[in-house]
Amino acid sequence: MQLRQSERKRAKIKMALQGSAGSGKTYSSLLLAQGLTNGDFTKIAIIDTENGSADLYAHLGQYNVLTLTPPFTPENYMKAIDVCEKARMEVIIIDSISHCWDYLLDYHASLAGNSFTNWAKITPMQKSFTDRILQCDAHVIATMRTKQDYVLNQKDGKYIPEKVGLKAVQKDGLDYEFTIVFDIDIKHFAVSSKDRTGLFMNKPEFIINSATGKKILEWCNSGTNLQDARNKIKECTNLEDLKVLYNQYAQWRELLEYNFKQQKDAITSQQHLLNPQNFRNNGSIHYQS
Structure with missing residues (x-):
């Protein structure tokens, strides 16, 4: 049993696209996949639960289709992932994965006894399905x-119904499991x-294309060694150099935020100590308010 520094190595992206019927989720997914495979459609597989909608875009390239038919159980989804x-x-x-949730809701409704218990x-079935996606080697x-x-x-x-936006047909909170979620x-x-x-x-809305997938692939393959990044941050001796690194590692700020703050505090404290105005005549430190 041994501790190690966290590190991201050639990640496999796990992402979700959510939208209403006709929003272009399937087409957008294929364009993303095109970028993720550098244009090699033979390395792309679609698990299709949408009555053959995956074949509508065969003109894009020779990707693979696995047609999943009812019942849309978590086990059948996981078997399909295994095949791919x-x-x-x-x-x-x-x-889509919405059919799986529809199945689980129907199954829950069919069970006798207490609805809450x-x-x-149901929860272990959903968790197994989610874990299989997250642990997939693709x-x-x-x-x-x-x-x-x-x-x-x-x-x-009076109680009046008001729209509060779009809700995905899946278990609440599932979107938190993905690295990227596009609406x-x-x-x-x-x-x-x-x-x-x-x-x-926090970027403006855009239309997904293969370049989007390529951009994500570059992020996955960059596999930044976080320890190297942390070492560079720790070696900074002034706020200007630290700011340069902060902009350089923009895509990893969530992971490095604490390190940047810690080094900024250290540099600020050191500069405060070295400021002649902070010393009395006898050499003792004087902290200005």
Whole structure:
């Protein structure tokens, strides 16, 4: 048993695309996969649960299709992932994982007994499915359908339903498991609602293309040695050099934020000690308020 420094090595991206019907999730997924494979469609597999929609874009290239039919159990999804992984696919598109959640909801409704306690039978099935995606030795792009969500707000003594945005047809919180989540609207514009890479967060909406996938691939393959980055931060002796590194490692700020803060405090403290105005005539330190 041994501790080690955290490090990201040639990551396999796990990402999700969520949008309503007609938003272009399947097409966008294929373009992302094209970039992730450097244009080699033979290394792309689509697990299709959408009645053959995966074949609509065969003109793009010779990608592989695995048609999944009901029942859409977590076990059948996992078997499909196994098939793709054994075939050494570099990108697996699961289009979509919403059918799995629909199945689990129906299964839960069919169980006799207490509805609340019956979730103890459903949760392990969902977790196994999620873990299989996250542990897959390939890039995974999962699509999720969305529907308009509503809340009841009280107004003039009456409860009135109000729109609060789109909600993915999947277990609440599943989006937190992915490295990147793109929300796609009906005009095919995408924004990132979750992004651990730092590549797309807080950026204007855009239309996904193969260059987007290429950009993600470069991030995956950069495999920055975080220890080297931390060492460079620690070696900084002035705030100007530290700022240069802060901009250089923009995509890893979430992982290095503490190191930047720690070194900034150390440099600021050192500069304070070396400031002649902070010494009294007898050499003792004088801290200015």
